[in-house]
Amino acid sequence: MLKQDLSKKYEVKCQSCSISRLCLPVMLAETDIEHLDAIVQRSRPLRKSELLFSDGEKFENVYAIRSGSLKSYTISEDGIEQITGFHLPGEIVGLDAINSGSHPSFAKALETSAICAIPFDKLEELARSMPGLQQQLFKVMSQEIREDQELMMLLNKKAADERLAAFIINLSQRFGRRGLSSSQFRLTMTRSDIGNYLGLAVETVSRLFTKFQQNELIDVNDKEVSISDAEALSSLAGTRCHFVQGEK
Amino acid sequence: MLKQDLSKKYEVKCQSCSISRLCLPVMLAETDIEHLDAIVQRSRPLRKSELLFSDGEKFENVYAIRSGSLKSYTISEDGIEQITGFHLPGEIVGLDAINSGSHPSFAKALETSAICAIPFDKLEELARSMPGLQQQLFKVMSQEIREDQELMMLLNKKAADERLAAFIINLSQRFGRRGLSSSQFRLTMTRSDIGNYLGLAVETVSRLFTKFQQNELIDVNDKEVSISDAEALSSLAGTRCHFVQGEK
DNA sequence: CGAGGGATTGAAGAATGTCAATTCGTGTGG
């Protein structure tokens, strides 16, 4: 049954993809989308823990997420892992590899995920003849830069509870934009992943979840989170809805 | 005398600009550089503390730094400043504004600085007919994303002394690539700026400078820094020369 | 049913922040 679902999704064209409005096709004319669709490669879905690409791998594609979720991370020389982002449907990963020509990071599926591979040389070429596509590419990259700035503020200036609150609010909004519930969702990453990303120890994350629950900000049950007091949580996060980016 | 120097530099064309090999013209043919040069706007140099752009300002140009140095920073709703980067000649600032159409950050001169303003709409258009330029733009943005990842590792996983060491090494390498001494240079930012950027208190930065001096890693005299033991400093920084990015 | 990773909770310790006082350097105005 799973297999059938997946093999169906397999053939989803950009034109009929449910999250195309969040992806590269934004603002492209119908015929332009067809050209884009023509270079997109869809392959077997990634299962949980499978790698989309690894550090050092030759850069050939950027990847659009059709369904599921990924984490990307780097590993320093001393073997320390640093998660640099979590990715949801409609988002593009692999853009950090353009400059050097090889991937400087890893991307791993947090759950079964469908991915579109887009050969970057072809994408570049297409972008030259399609102003809207070029613009969208610049925008996607610009947004990533912008988000990293926001993150820097979070990591440098905010206390542990503010970081976690901002993280939850951010996820909530991203789910919401994808047509899912923004008040209730499932975390696909572990506590350890969250701590790694936010620069906190696992134990701190765990304690904070408990504390948030006690303060009736959220309701947590392992990976299931439901936001009880969005107002209070947002205000803890500090940046309010500022933290949501990229929506025109 | 200063005035004359500046008014001369004023007219420097991309073709004869000393740092063009670090800037957008990289890998462009001579005739292509001329086209680029034609849209570049050079204006009066910024003096120390003058703003290049402010948060909320309409996005029209990206800026290339010809000489001097800038800091870019955001200010959160609660009024906290977060420095997101320091910029040296050859670097492009303002790319974070592409997505939203207005600048999400400030850029301020740390010293007298000559800046090239490049209208982004024209740049985009030019990039469509000049594959090398489009590619360079993607690369510059990709590099910025990559650097932010590196920074994330620094802020999340490294101790205060490792952060400062990495910061000094990074600056050193960037000066070196610009033909300046990589072992001796002047910090144009304050200790407070450094602390802000690295997520440390001013006092911590100050103490570390003193400690580095005692350990004979560097020789500091206010803003003047000379690196005494590059090897040891690099190894403290952890990422060794990994921290230098964007060089092919 | 057992094993193992993930999560939670408690107690103690360390790194860094905060507060406060002082010095230093520079630009300004008398």
Add this chain to the structure above:
DNA sequence: CCACACGAATTGACATTCTTCAATCCCTCG
């Protein structure tokens, strides 16, 4: 030209948040 004022930098003492270490618990998957 000197004195003053102000911001930057330094240094010390103390407070605090978060990490680390350790013990359990829980849930899932063989």
